[in-house]
Amino acid sequence: MNRAAAAIFLALICSGCPKRIDFGPTGPITQAEELFRLTSASQDRVATLQGDGKLRLQSPQGSGTVSAYLAASRPGLLRVEMFDFFNRPIAVLVTDGQRFGLFQAQENKYYQGPATPRNLSRFLPIALPSEELVSVMLGKVPFIPAERMTLALDNEQGLYVLTLHRGSVAQVLHIHPKYLQVVRSEVRGAPAYGLEYDGFKEQGGVLFPHEVRLVASTADTSLGLRYTDITLNESPDLTLFDLSAPEDVPVVEVDEGGEALPPVSLPPASPGS
Incomplete structure (x- = not known):
């Protein structure tokens, strides 16, 4: 954005707003690249999460x-x-990013295999790589690799509108002007x-969204997550991510596409063994 465009942008901010917008300590940001840099940094403040919530499908x-x-x-x-209404376990999903394990209580089976989006969709209705799913849960919006960026201001909603462009694809980000947090992302x-x-609530010195909604419009499907009692940025208990199957539960090994693999046949015992 050149100086003339920046001056026009600031003039619109000062004179065209139906209500006063709090831009926080940074003041109004007029450069798309600067807003992207600051927003990216604000998204990287949470590395771990643990606690209770509600999932809505x-x-x-x-x-x-x-x-x-x-x-x-x-x-x-x-x-x-x-867990169901009576707090009985329904399913447990564990992944380390490379492999996954899924216990289905109703089937009394434990599925395991590569942590592909197809396999993770056995548990959640939207197919995402595990790293991307973790990012979304931690309040971090995955960005498309942009070739250029444009910046505008939504006076009515009081939000920055940062658009990332790559060829014919655009990602429209609505960003809180004070906290520099993405409140909505849409890819076109x-x-x-x-x-x-x-x-958004301040917790442990970090402003963190306690409600997440992921919408797959092409599949007419949405997944909502509301955190009720969580901790942030504590050292993770690595035993929570143990991929071992529960005792006395049949194990089904699946391939990358989610198809069950034939059981491994053990070689016959040698005589006298």
Whole structure:
């Protein structure tokens, strides 16, 4: 943005706002690249999360809300336990970013294999790589690799609108002007999901969204996550990410596409053994 454009931008900020916008200690930002840099830094302040929440699914196949215990640590460590209304376990997903384990209580089976988006979608209705899913849960919006950026101001909502452009694809980011946190992300020109963050609260010196909504409009599906009692940036308990199958539960090994592999046949015992 050149000086003339910046002057126009500032003039619009000062004269065209229906309500006063609090830009925080940085003041109004007029350069798209600077806003992107500061927003990226604000997203990197949370590395681990652990605690309780509620998961809500809306899809053509049905809708519902369940209680959940969640533990996540960048880049790809994740554990999600689901419980029914009576606090009985429904399912447990664990991944270290490379492999996954999934216990399905109703089937009494433990699925394990590569942590591909297809395999993780056995547990969650939206197929994402584990590292991307962890980022979303930790309040970090994945950005497209931009070739250029443009910046505007939504006077009505009081938000920056930062658009990342790559060819015919654009990612539109609505950013809080004071806290420099993304509150909404939408990708246009390519199949992708949208993100919404809300319920920002200061916790441990970090402003963190306690409500996350992931929307896959092409599949008419959304996944909502509301944190109720969590801790941030504590040293992770690595035993939570143990991929060992529960005792006395049949194990089903699956391939990258989620197809069950044939059981491994043990060689016959040699005579006299």
